[in-house]
Amino acid sequence: MSAQPNSRDMISLYHVDKVYPPNQMALRDIDVTINRGEFVFVAGASGAGKSTLLKLLFAEERASRGQVLVGGRNLVTISRPQKAALRRNVGVIFQDYKLLETRSVLENVAFALEVIGVKKRERFQLAFKMLSAIGLKERIHALPPTLSGGEQQRVSIARALINRPQLILADEPTGNLDPDMTIAVFNLLLEANRCGATVIVASHNLTLIEEINKRTLVLDKGRLIGDFERPKG
Ligand SMILES: Nc1ncnc2c1ncn2[C@@H]1O[C@H](COP(=O)(O)OP(=O)(O)OP(=O)(O)O)[C@@H](O)[C@H]1O
Ligand SMILES: [Mg+2]
Numbered sequence: 001m002s003a004q005p006n007s008r009d010m011i012s013l014y015h016v017d018k019v020y021p022p023n024q025m026a027l028r029d030i031d032v033t034i035n036r037g038e039f040v041f042v043a044g045a046s047g048a049g050k051s052t053l054l055k056l057l058f059a060e061e062r063a064s065r066g067q068v069l070v071g072g073r074n075l076v077t078i079s080r081p082q083k084a085a086l087r088r089n090v091g092v093i094f095q096d097y098k099l100l101e102t103r104s105v106l107e108n109v110a111f112a113l114e115v116i117g118v119k120k121r122e123r124f125q126l127a128f129k130m131l132s133a134i135g136l137k138e139r140i141h142a143l144p145p146t147l148s149g150g151e152q153q154r155v156s157i158a159r160a161l162i163n164r165p166q167l168i169l170a171d172e173p174t175g176n177l178d179p180d181m182t183i184a185v186f187n188l189l190l191e192a193n194r195c196g197a198t199v200i201v202a203s204h205n206l207t208l209i210e211e212i213n214k215r216t217l218v219l220d221k222g223r224l225i226g227d228f229e230r231p232k233g
Contacts, residue, residue, distance in 0.1 A: 005088060010036040010167065011057060011199045016066035018052050018222075026052040028222040030066070034200065036166075039193045041209045042202040044219035050202035053219070057200070058202055059083050070167070072166045088116065091165035091197075093173045097156035101142040105131065106140040109158045116163055130158045134184050149176040157185055161192055167201045168192055174208070186212060 011034040018027040027049045034040055042050045055061040056068050059075045068075040073086055099108050110129035118126070131140055134154045144152055153176045160168060170189065174182040190212075193199045203209060209216055218226035 001072075009040070010034055011073060011200075012067070012069040013056075014067040014158075016056065016063045016068060018049070018056060018061065019064040026222050027063075027219075030224050031097050032217060032224060032227065034198065036198055037119050037193070037196055039190070039199045039212075039214040040201070040215040041212070041214055042219060043204060043206065043209055043216050045204060046220040047221075048203075049203070049222045051171050051220060052135050052222075054092075054171050054200065054202055057167075058090060058169055059086065064144060070097075088155045091160035091163070091168045093153075093157050093160045093168075093170040095171045096128070097144075097152045099152060099155055099159075101144050105136060105147070105155050108144065108155055108172065109162055118163075125160070126162060130162050130188075131155075134158060135187065145187060150178070150181060152183065153177060157188065161188055164192070164195070165199070166197055168197050168198070170201045172203055173201060174203075174205070182208065 003051060013030045014030050016030040017025070018028055019025050030053070041142065042053055046049055051168055053059060055145065056063055056075065057070055059078060063076055070086060071089070073082060078086070100111065103111065106127050109131060110123040113123040113126060123145060128140065131137060134157065134177060136151065136154055136158070137146065139151060153173070157173055160170070168189065173189070189199050189201065208225050214232045216226070216228045
């Protein structure tokens with residue numbers, strides 16, 4: 001029942017396997033299409049392959065078999081310059097936050113705007129606004145190593161969303177956050193989605209997934225065992 005490649009689709013995977021050397025099968029025969037503007041959860045137990053799926057979509061890992069198309073580009077054969085161009089339109093929130101340890105919170109977030117040429121004053125204004133929205137107003141001058149896990153997670157979220165990417169890949173974005181902060185972060189992700197971004201969130205928090213009520217892909221030991229569409233709203 002696999003669909004045919006279509007460049008208008010934001011993301012398509014065709015018969016994708018991912019094997020980590022020497023023989024760790026992380027994804028098996030994944031076939032799925034995600035359209036532009038969708039909000040999709042990737043659910044499944046620890047080790048099911050959620051992070052691996054997101055890494056394939058960011059071209060951080062390469063599929064061992066099959067095709068991975070993102071925005072009409074085939075990530076299996078993509079060149080280095082094409083990869084860099086693709087990544088400029090993708091906001092990623094990784095499980096490890098990858099913050100610049102010697103730059104302040106505000107600089108970490110503003111830096112994402114510097115690389116796309118936004119003027120200094122505007123960069124810092126936008127970064128401050130985004131950080132305020134997720135409760136980090138008081139911590140903007142702190143260095144990442146001095147923050148709690150949840151604070152670091154919020155900085156990485158602000159940095160991923162600040163330049164309004166067309167595609168947002170979020171790996172357990174609220175794993176370290178309390179319920180209020182979880183809501184604040186999902187409000188940002190949902191708002192980005194309402195503004196047109198495609199959002200893909202890996203999570204094993206089933207309560208949260210139920211509550212947000214969006215399309216959910218379920219992985220089990222590397223296989224896609226469920227694809228549940230939810231009512232709009
Ligand atoms: N770099 C790697 N080398 C070898 N095996 C790996 C590597 N990364 C992941 N794996 C394995 O691939 C499988 C899927 O891992 P993955 O990180 O995608 O799972 P996950 O669903 O994100 O789990 P979690 O909920 O714990 O984050 C696991 O069995 C894991 O041990
Ligand atoms: Mg993971």
